[in-house]
Amino acid sequence: MTHEPTPALACVGPPRLLAGLDATARLDRVAHLTLHGSPPRYGPVELTALAENIDLRGRGGAGFPFARKLQAVLRSAAAREGRTAVVVNGSEGEPSCLKDTALLLHVPHLVLDGALLAADALGAEEVVVGVTREDVARSVAAAITERGPDGGRLRVTRLPERFVTGEGTALVSGLGGGPALPSGRKVRTSDRGLSGLPTLLSNTETYAQLAVAARTGALEYRSAGLPAEPGTLLLTVAGRVVVETPTGVPLPYVLQQCGAEPGEGVLVGGYHGRWLGPDAARAVLVSRQSLAAYDAVLGAGAVLPLPADTCPAGEVARVARWMADESAGQCGPCVRGLPALADRLAEAVAGDRRALGDLEARMRVVRRRGACSHPDGTAGFVASALAVFPQEFHEHAHGRGCGRRVQGALPLPDDESPEQLVVDWTLCKGHGLCRDVLPDVVSLDADGYPAQAAMPLPGRLRARALRAVRRCPALALRIQE
Incomplete structure (x- = not known):
């Protein structure tokens, strides 16, 4: 078993998703209803309008508008006898992400409320929560039991803990009893998902945000954050602190509240994300629009500052090797291309200047050729690092090094195993x-x-x-x- 870290919690301003956790470690059903009250019921038109009004987007990485997902499932259901399903993606296969873990460990009923709101609007027969951690599975199972008859449509399934488990087709396959591996087919879950039904699949935080907005209404929900990007969001900072913050807050301020600073640069969006140099990290706001100016996205909400005393090149090579090992083992770009990329990167860091020159060709080989986005995301991570830390990689490839050690600032799973x-x-x-x-x-x-x-x-x-x-x-x- 790998070590499963428990996130610390923090807030910038009044919490919404993490409300009540100053008094207790976990909101059971009674504490949840005492704090939030019973959720209202919404029809499909009303729920879609609410999601549009608050510009609710998926918080698992892609940022796809939730209202459009609802509409797509409704269209597919109308053509297929009306049966639908709802899936909550609570699998965090990346060690730098803990926000969904925090929600399901501490406030699971908020997530289940949002999923059931969507299920009621769609007339879904089943709501399935997919997770990878044992402690998270226990927390969700306990929450389902606490709901009594209301939990009849709910079930939680534990899937293999690996990077690609959270990919949509992999998740649906695993929840249906098949292998939790990407299918490589361009089939939308809104057309054919769980048990072949039109399926609404979204991230844990997305459903929790829906539950908050359903209770507050759109006007109150929009009172926090930016007008164009209303509300709060969750970030995992340095792989250990989950912080809730309104959009529009300067990134350095959020880092400061978590005991961190921009350092040599900040990786935003996790291991399929992009690096920001120190100047960009100090200037950017926590918002899609602000990050887009630097060709970056929040993705799954991982924010990883690199301390000044660690080696950027060594940290990147270490993560690239882990990402290569996380291949689903189904297609050449992953099975052979990513290990080859990781090998050349490690050789460049060890002092091989020819290996540094080979990296661009290695990245071209894997891009846009996989059954899922894993090869592209890994190549993008490496390319971004080369662009932000060119001097460090140059010094290493020419045998001079940067004089700093690899501190493990970019978290990876604990490899110690009794098996x-x-x-x-x-x-x-x-x-x-x-x-x-x-x-x-x-x-x-x-x-x-x-x-x-x-x-x-x-x-x-x-x-x-x-x-x-x-x-x-x-x-x-x-x-x-």
């Missing part, structure tokens, strides 16, 4: 498929058999190890503590 991949020698026939699936764990001897009977299994590679166990023709592999 091992074990070979049963009475069954093993030396097919070698385990080496093909897990080259970072399994090495073969001269006869083509695994070189060790028991191999330490990093937590980040557990999903691949399960695949190796399933694929072994002789059933000779197992995972054990």
Whole structure:
């Protein structure tokens, strides 16, 4: 099991989503209703109008207008006997993001209220919450139980903890009992999602914001934030603090409230995001429009300042390697292209100037060629780093380095795991498929058999190890503590 960090909480101004958490660690059903009251009911027209009025957008990364998602599901349902489903995406496969975890651990009923508001408006038969963490799954299950008969349409499902689990087609497949992997097909969940039904799929925070707006009304909701981008939003700062802030607040002020500063630069939008140099980070506001001027987006709300005493090139190379390992293993740009990109980046940081020159070609190879956005996002992350920290990469590639250590400022999962991949020698026939699936764990001897009977299994590679166990023709592999 990987270590599962619990976020600290902070607010800039009066909280909405995080209201009540100054007095208790978790709002159960009674505390939730005491604070917020019962949610109103909205028909499809009224709920769509509310979402349009407050410009509610997806908070999981894409920022797609929620009202348009509602309308798309309603159109599909009208053509297919009216049956629909609602899915809450609570899977945070990126270690720099904890805002959805914070909501589902501390205020799960706010999220469920928003999902049920949408389900009632759509006439949905089922509301499914997809999560990856065990503690989050327990919190949501407890909240469903606390709702009594009202929770009959709700269920929570735990999926594999990996970067690509939150991709729409991967999430729907996993919730339906299939592999939680991107399908590569351009099928919108509003047309065909859970159980083949038109499905409203949105992020945890999006549903929580809907629940707040339904109670306050559009006018009160718009009293916070910018006129063009009303309301508050959640950010995960430095991979450890979840802060609620109105839009339009200067980014340096938000960082200060979380005990951080811009430092050498700030990564905005997580590991598929973009870097801001120190000057840009000090000038930008927490808003889509302000960030767009620097070719950046908030994405899933991860904000990662880089301290002045850490090595930018080494930090970026470390994350690029992890992103390469997070491949779904389905298509060449991920399986071969991303590891090759990570290799050349590591070689450049180690002092290979030719490797630095090869990086642009390596990025071209993976862009716009994957079954999902993972290759493009990873290449964009690396390209942005090269643009913002050119001198650091140049110094490293020419053997001089920057004189700073890699401090782990960009969070990655704890790889310490009590598990091992074990070979049963009475069954093993030396097919070698385990080496093909897990080259970072399994090495073969001269006869083509695994070189060790028991191999330490990093937590980040557990999903691949399960695949190796399933694929072994002789059933000779197992995972054990």
